[in-house]
Amino acid sequence: MSAHADTPAIPISFKRRAHDAVHDAQLRKNFRGAMDFLMAKRAAQFPDGDELERLRAFGNRVRARALSKLPDLLQRLEANLTRNGVKVHWAETVDEANAIVHQIVAAHEAKQVIKGKSMVSEEMEMNHYLEGHGVDCLESDMGEFIVQLGNEKPSHIIMPAIHLNAGQVASLFHDKLEVDYTEDVDRLIQIGRETLRRKFFEADIGVSGVNFAIAETGSLLLVENEGNGRMSTTVPPVHIAVTGIEKVVENLRDVVPLLSLLTRSATGQPITTYVNVISGPRKADELDGPQEVHLVLLDNGRSQAFADSELRQTLNCIRCGACMNHCPVYTRIGGHAYGTVYPGPIGKIVTPHMLGLEATRDLPSASSLCGACGEVCPVKIPIPAILRRLREENVRPPAAEPHHMRGQGSKYSRRERYTWKAWRTLNTSPRLYRLFGLAATRLSGLIPADIGPWTEHRSAPKPAARTLHELARDHLGED
Amino acid sequence: MNARDRILGKLKQSLAGTTPIADDYDDALLTAPWSYPAEHRVTRLCSLLQAVHGETVLTTAAEWPARVSEALASRGIDELLISPATAHGQQFAGYLALNGLVTRLKAYDRPVEQWKDELFFSTPASLTGTLGGIAATGSLVVWPTPAEPRLMSLVPPLHIALLKASEVVDNLYQIMQTQRWAERLPTNALLISGPSKTADIQQTLAYGAHGPKELIVMVLQDA
Ligand code: SF4
Numbered sequence: 001m002s003a004h005a006d007t008p009a010i011p012i013s014f015k016r017r018a019h020d021a022v023h024d025a026q027l028r029k030n031f032r033g034a035m036d037f038l039m040a041k042r043a044a045q046f047p048d049g050d051e052l053e054r055l056r057a058f059g060n061r062v063r064a065r066a067l068s069k070l071p072d073l074l075q076r077l078e079a080n081l082t083r084n085g086v087k088v089h090w091a092e093t094v095d096e097a098n099a100i101v102h103q104i105v106a107a108h109e110a111k112q113v114i115k116g117k118s119m120v121s122e123e124m125e126m127n128h129y130l131e132g133h134g135v136d137c138l139e140s141d142m143g144e145f146i147v148q149l150g151n152e153k154p155s156h157i158i159m160p161a162i163h164l165n166a167g168q169v170a171s172l173f174h175d176k177l178e179v180d181y182t183e184d185v186d187r188l189i190q191i192g193r194e195t196l197r198r199k200f201f202e203a204d205i206g207v208s209g210v211n212f213a214i215a216e217t218g219s220l221l222l223v224e225n226e227g228n229g230r231m232s233t234t235v236p237p238v239h240i241a242v243t244g245i246e247k248v249v250e251n252l253r254d255v256v257p258l259l260s261l262l263t264r265s266a267t268g269q270p271i272t273t274y275v276n277v278i279s280g281p282r283k284a285d286e287l288d289g290p291q292e293v294h295l296v297l298l299d300n301g302r303s304q305a306f307a308d309s310e311l312r313q314t315l316n317c318i319r320c321g322a323c324m325n326h327c328p329v330y331t332r333i334g335g336h337a338y339g340t341v342y343p344g345p346i347g348k349i350v351t352p353h354m355l356g357l358e359a360t361r362d363l364p365s366a367s368s369l370c371g372a373c374g375e376v377c378p379v380k381i382p383i384p385a386i387l388r389r390l391r392e393e394n395v396r397p398p399a400a401e402p403h404h405m406r407g408q409g410s411k412y413s414r415r416e417r418y419t420w421k422a423w424r425t426l427n428t429s430p431r432l433y434r435l436f437g438l439a440a441t442r443l444s445g446l447i448p449a450d451i452g453p454w455t456e457h458r459s460a461p462k463p464a465a466r467t468l469h470e471l472a473r474d475h476l477g478e479d
Numbered sequence: 480m481n482a483r484d485r486i487l488g489k490l491k492q493s494l495a496g497t498t499p500i501a502d503d504y505d506d507a508l509l510t511a512p513w514s515y516p517a518e519h520r521v522t523r524l525c526s527l528l529q530a531v532h533g534e535t536v537l538t539t540a541a542e543w544p545a546r547v548s549e550a551l552a553s554r555g556i557d558e559l560l561i562s563p564a565t566a567h568g569q570q571f572a573g574y575l576a577l578n579g580l581v582t583r584l585k586a587y588d589r590p591v592e593q594w595k596d597e598l599f600f601s602t603p604a605s606l607t608g609t610l611g612g613i614a615a616t617g618s619l620v621v622w623p624t625p626a627e628p629r630l631m632s633l634v635p636p637l638h639i640a641l642l643k644a645s646e647v648v649d650n651l652y653q654i655m656q657t658q659r660w661a662e663r664l665p666t667n668a669l670l671i672s673g674p675s676k677t678a679d680i681q682q683t684l685a686y687g688a689h690g691p692k693e694l695i696v697m698v699l700q701d702a
Binding site: 030033034037038048051054055058061064065068069070071072074075084090091092096140141142143146159160161162164165166169185186188189190192193196197200201216217219225226227228230231234235245250251252253254256257259260267270271272273274275276277278279280281282283285286287288289297299303306307312 | 481482483485486487489490491492493494497498499500501502503504505508509512527531587588589590591595596599615616617618623625628629630633651652655656660661664665666667668669670671672673674675676677678679680681682683685686687688689690691
């Protein structure tokens with residue numbers, strides 16, 4: 001969570017926003033169409049179920065192996081990047097990360113920053129931070145550019161403007177860029193291209209994310225289709241990459257299975273248009289490329305997830321977005337309802353580590369536990385099991401040890417605890433249970449019509465006139 | 480203690496008493512499903528490139544300059560960014576001279592800062608070599624060099640790439656291993672699989688987002 005009070009970083013009003021989203025017909029139509037499209041595209045990339053399952057298992061092992069030696073790999077990555085001429089920085093919090101970026105920006109007296117797509121920079125709210133320091137920060141991914149133009153946040157980690165249809169983008173361009181209204185997507189993209197080309201040209205600093213950081217070679221690998229990632233990392237004199245500490249893999253060859261899983265799961269492509277492997281700034285005899293390359297490694301709660309072997313699996317994530325594309329909840333409420341940078345299933349399990357459970361207490365329960373996310377996840381994160389675990393952390397007594405998570409017990413209620421204790425006693429003591437059965441059937445008229453949350457969406461239960469035990473005894477002809 | 484030490488300290492503490500997972504890399508899974516008979520490799524690469532609006536031209540080591548010339552002429556382009564320091568650059572210049580053609584050849588012979596404006600706004604086409612192709616995904620391997628810098632394959636709206644048919648391999652794993660990438664990666668290594676594109680507006684595919692609007696791959700069948 002950032003320090004800016006004016007940004008909606010605290011997703012506490014999830015229920016309210018979800019309620020509104022469910023009643024927004026246009027939004028639901030946009031998401032339904034987009035998710036159906038993405039699911040079909042992914043399915044077409046995995047015609048062989050056996051290959052898919054073996055590759056997922058492989059992907060899971062590659063990520064688990066990297067995490068099993070994470071501190072060593074981070075140090076190797078740092079050593080090799082440094083050898084290659086890349087400056088490595090470490091940040092525990094988003095404020096620290098922003099300060100590091102700002103220092104670099106200030107050292108170059110930079111006024112304009114151009115950004116390739118980076119979810120970690122969203123996590124940092126870097127645009128907002130830099131603007132506060134008089135630095136223009138422009139998004140160059142078409143989706144991010146649209147979202148920024150509309151003063152919105154991305155609603156999907158792969159397709160940021162997926163909540164909008166062409167007509168809505170057309171109006172936005174017409175209003176903000178003062179171009180003729182057109183719903184022709186080719187024309188709209190060309191308008192974006194022309195606007196941004198000038199900006200790549202002018203920018204003092206390029207910022208990007210990282211898909212995989214390779215310890216063995218000291219390289220940063222980025223995938224993309226548009227070419228804006230290559231532009232942002234090649235044209236400006238300085239390139240700053242920001243990423244989470246979990247993004248490291250051990251060897252160059254480890255990216256082969258992950259790359260295949262990532263592009264096929266995310267957008268249903270065998271590969272993206274560009275795979276861009278950066279291993280250093282411009283050398284003396286080279287004619288382009290940045291003079292300086294920086295990498296900012298951000299923790300922001302990841303080390304908390306890392307500390308517990310079950311929760312650690314959250315960090316396997318390669319940010320493909322498949323879990324949200326297949327989520328019945330995400331499809332109905334869209335990305336903004338979550339109020340978090342990472343929406344959908346992955347957002348529900350990773351955001352509590354970033355913002356604490358207090359601010360995210362409703363997220364783990366906003367799931368039917370249908371299991372779709374866990375089934376499609378290319379690195380086999382058991383998302384439903386982790387959601388159940390977070391529900392548990394949510395109701396454990398706040399002071400109970402061991403303390404796994406910031407905000408433990410955010411939904412803890414003494415009354416609920418006692419109710420469940422009473423329920424257990426009732427069900428484990430035959431005499432009490434019989435008495436309860438009798439009371440419930442004979443006094444059923446006393447059950448109020450309004451019993452809290454239960455009757456918000458259901459009618460109140462009406463017990464039968466006689467208990468099941470009584471009926472069974474009658475049936476068997478016993479007394 | 481600084482942030483680095485605190486982060487590493489926490490991570491190490493969390494791993495105390497555990498053993499790292501062994502590397503059981505499964506190369507068969509990355510090669511077996513992605514292997515093709517030699518005569519199908521180029522066909523597959525071409526059809527995958529065409530599926531994403533890449534143009535492919537089957538030609539020869541002697542004929543390609545004529546094909547490039549035709550491609551430029553049909554688009555009304557009369558200049559080309561090409562390196563005079565490479566064999567293909569010299570071959571193309573020789574072809575133009577021999578045939579009395581007037582295509583203007585531009586060289587990327589100075590740091591980008593010295594001609595950024597021209598590169599960005601009045602360089603319609605470029606030609607580069609490649610280090611090979613990948614049949615599995617329809618990809619070109621491009622390692623920029625001082626002669627053919629990074630932006631050469633990115634900024635001009637038309638990118639023409641030369642690909643030797645003999646250098647088309649089955650899959651990424653294979654080329655990574657045979658070319659020993661892990662030991663010798665350049666400052667920037669690229670896989671290029673088509674012209675620049677985006678589906679960011681209502682999932683509608685549009686080409687020419689920020690990079691080249693067109694990619695033409697000249698496949699030299701006898702090279
Ligand atoms: S949790 Fe799995 S499915 Fe979801 S974004 Fe991460 S890798 Fe993809």
